[in-house]
Amino acid sequence: MAISIGDIEIQDWELVESFIRASGPGGQNLNKVASAVQLRFNAKNSPSLPGPVKARLSKIAGRRMTADGEIIIEAKRFRRQEQNRDDARARLAALIERAATPPKPRKKTRVSQSQKRKRVEQKRKRSEIKAKRAKPNLAD
Structure with a gap:
């Protein structure tokens, strides 16, 4: 089940999923079942992503991206x-x-003379x- 975003398609072999134990509600089942998911995607070395998308992705991902260019997403909501x-x-x-949608270019504007x-x-x-509002000067 590949991930498709517009004309970009990420294959399953590029994704590494590991299942970990989650915190939160779940009762006795919580200590036995690894229901949380840690998804890893190596964006830096991915053949699916074009160069400009990789550059924007590194800025957008922030602390979710490691120094090696790997994006780590933990999901434990459910x-x-x-x-x-x-x-x-x-x-x-x-x-x-x-990251795939390029930012709009900024248009330079000037303040008009009348403004x-x-x-x-x-x-x-x-x-x-x-x-x-000032007090009157009585010396004058």
Whole structure:
């Protein structure tokens, strides 16, 4: 069951899943069953990801990415192993989907002359109002 995000498809052999014991609700079953999932994906060496996506993914992943370029996602929201497995894969897909969409280029804008004049005029008026609040100088 490969993960597909647009034209990017990550094969199962690129994903390493290990099952660990989860904390939280579960009663006696909690100490016997490894229901949490730790999903590992080596993004740095993945042939499925283009270069720009890898670069954006390393910024977006943050502390989930190791120094070796491996993304680690732990899923332990649910009591069932299958649900946690699907959750981990969905979170990885969402992360890659965010990295796959390039950011919009910033358009440079300038403040218009009329806006600059308006700002200075407002400052001048405010200054006059504050000056009128001052105590009169009786020495004059």
